[in-house]
Amino acid sequence: MGYFLLSRLLSAMVVVLGVACLVFLLIHLIPGDPVEVILGEGAQPADREALRQALGLDRPLLVQLGQFLQGLAQFNLGTSLYSQRPVVELLAERLPATAELALAALLVAIIIAFPLGILAAVRRGTIWDRVATTFALVGVSVPNFWLGPLLILVFSIGLGWFPVSGRTGWDSLVLPALTLGSAMAAILSRMVRAALLEVLGEDYIRTAKAKGLSLSRVIGRHALRNALLPVITVLGLQLGTVLGGAVITEVVFSWPGIGQLTVESIQRRDYPVVQGCVLLISLIYVVVNTLTDLIYGWADPRVRLGTRQ
Structure with a gap:
């Protein structure tokens, strides 16, 4: 188990380092100048150059990358170019909202998926199985940027049951979590x-079944318990995917989380904040997948033994 744990942790560290370098380079290669966004198009060239030197944007790209990795090793993500606040502070303010939305979406998925999947398996070939198959097809095909506004039109504007946007209470969480x-x-x-x-x-x-156990006991105590291993793997992967989908959902519902902060920072060309947001989402994704691997290895010894060979 020790070798399996060490190999997974080393793999996670390599992935995080690779993501950090890739995000830094891609962000600095996209068109746009943060100095122009801050000062406006009518600023004098001397003022632009002075601000660029003050922000350290006049240095070579590799030098900036080295400073970024050095700060990352010290858990320092830099300072926002727009608000002049530490990036860690901005992320700490927005992370609870994103975590709340992700956990609520996960709860919605579990409440819907497990009864529907169990019913489809037990009643294979019946109308219930076809309903579950249709739901799965529609759910995967419909994008968040279409489903979100549709739910707003029906349940917020049409029926008035839930708020249109914002984070004001439990009722404002329902539609984003469903989306x-x-x-x-x-x-x-x-x-x-x-x-x-x-x-x-x-x-x-x-x-x-031959012993006379009821169907609910056969499913709950025997079948479902042994079927959970692949489900745990998919659940861990999907939880990481939720964080990526939260970017669109948070923008649609004006949810004040990491996703909305990412989009705002991209529009402002706020490099440090964009790097911090993407790196945080990637880190959470890697951590969730690493924990999933560890849980899978703990539950199935064949995975651990396969790693050693």
Whole structure:
């Protein structure tokens, strides 16, 4: 287990370092000048040059990259070019909102996916199975930037049940969580169905049925428990994907999280904040996937043994 843990942690560190370098280079290669955004197009050349020197943007790109990695090693992401506030402080303000939205979307996905997937597996070939398949197809196909405004038109403007945007209370969380969790629920329900169908054909399931156990006990105590391993893997991957989808959802609903901060910083060419946002999302994604690997390895010894060979 120690070798397996060490290999996963080293892989995660390499991925984070690669993401940090890639994000820095890509952001500095995109068109746009933050000095022009801050001072405006009518600023004097001397003022632009003075601000560029003050911000350190006149230095070679590799020198800036080295300073960025040096600060990253000290957990210092720099200072915002726009607000002159530490990037870590800005991220700390927005992270709770994104975490709240991601957890709510995950809860919505679990509440929808598990009953639907179990029902589709138990009632294979029936109308319930076709309903689950249709839901999965629609959920994966409909993008967040279309589903979000549709929910606003129906439930906010039409029925007046929920706020249009903002983060004012639990009711303002419902529509963003539904928008973000629907795609995850679609994928997860198909995975639950597939995993259960594979398990339901095993001998021990037939033995449990032969002993007279009820269907709910067979599913809950035997089938579902052994079908959870692939579901855990997909759940971990989808939780990381949720953070990427949260960028669009937060913009649609004006949710004050990391996603909205990322878009605002891109528009302002605020390099340090964009780097911090993307790096934070990537770090959370890597951490979630690493924890998923560790849980999978703990639950299935074959994974650990396969790593050593």
